[in-house]
Amino acid sequence: AQSVTQLDSQVPVFEEAPVELRCNYSSSVSVYLFWYVQYPNQGLQLLLKYLSGSTLVKGINGFEAEFNKSQTSFHLRKPSVHISDTAEYFCAVSDFKAAGNKLTFGGGTRVLVKP
Amino acid sequence: EAGVAQSPRYKIIEKRQSVAFWCNPISGHATLYWYQQILGQGPKLLIQFQNNGVVDDSQLPKDRFSAERLKGVDSTLKIQPAKLEDSAVYLCASSQGTLSSYNSPLHFGNGTRLTVT
Numbered sequence A: 001a002q003s004v005t006q007l008d009s010q011v012p013v014f015e016e017a018p019v020e021l022r023c024n025y026s027s028s029v030s031v032y033l034f035w036y037v038q039y040p041n042q043g044l045q046l047l048l049k050y051l052s053g054s055t056l057v058k059g060i061n062g063f064e065a066e067f068n069k070s071q072t073s074f075h076l077r078k079p080s081v082h083i084s085d086t087a088e089y090f091c092a093v094s095d096f097k098a099a100g101n102k103l104t105f106g107g108g109t110r111v112l113v114k115p
Numbered sequence B: 001e002a003g004v005a006q007s008p009r010y011k012i013i014e015k016r017q018s019v020a021f022w023c024n025p026i027s028g029h030a031t032l033y034w035y036q037q038i039l040g041q042g043p044k045l046l047i048q049f050q051n052n053g054v055v056d057d058s059q060l061p062k063d064r065f066s067a068e069r070l071k072g073v074d075s076t077l078k079i080q081p082a083k084l085e086d087s088a089v090y091l092c093a094s095s096q097g098t099l100s101s102y103n104s105p106l107h108f109g110n111g112t113r114l115t116v117t
Helices: none
Strands: A003-006 A010-014 A019-021 A023-026 A031-038 A044-050 A056-058 A064-068 A073-078 A087-095 A103-105 A109-114 B005-007 B010-013 B019-024 B031-037 B044-050 B053-056 B065-068 B075-079 B088-095 B112-116
Touching: A003 A087, A003 A103, A010 A019, A019 A109, A023 A031, A023 A087, A031 A064, A031 A073, A044 A056, A044 A064, A044 A073, A073 A087, A103 B044, B005 B088, B010 B019, B019 B088, B019 B112, B031 B075, B044 B065, B044 B075, B075 B088
Parallel strands: A010 A109, B010 B112
Antiparallel strands: A003 A023, A019 A073, A023 A073, A031 A044, A031 A087, A056 A064, A064 A073, A087 A103, A087 A109, B005 B019, B019 B075, B031 B044, B031 B088, B044 B053, B065 B075, B088 B112
């Protein structure tokens, strides 16, 4: 069984400032890792994913994340945020051995970008 | 391509009533998922279909929840009877991958927000 912990439930940040959203996971097997974004009243949209290879993954909208196996972390970063980045962000894992890419999600981090 | 379609967007019912949600996945997507997202929490998988067969329904409260995916395309999720704790957003997702494809991205619909009073 896996679990995902997002350490911050809310992150206020000023426009054009950097932001980091923390994600730690627990799993007895190797996993794939994902970040999703959810804008108000919408479904989830994939930001980026780590499957294998380089531990630094670049996604859409200027986001990137770094996989750290020893610390079982997959933190999300953006060097300069925009008002439009106000949303909820979810970290998720998928078990290598699980059929069909079932995702286990963290509790989410709400990002509020202030002007 | 058209996205995952869900209806209705909102539903308000009283406890002990029944309700049904509908999902139309992206054309050609073999795998369909229903997730429950309670306010302030991340989505939790309820059931996963591969074509019209159930792959995993271990977290579906089967005494009150049921789901089907006839003909391997559209799906419906039903709650009967509803409880107050069923208030949540119900998200449908689909992916192109099959059981042997572990990394096909999930595409989510906008969800149905259920309020049970």
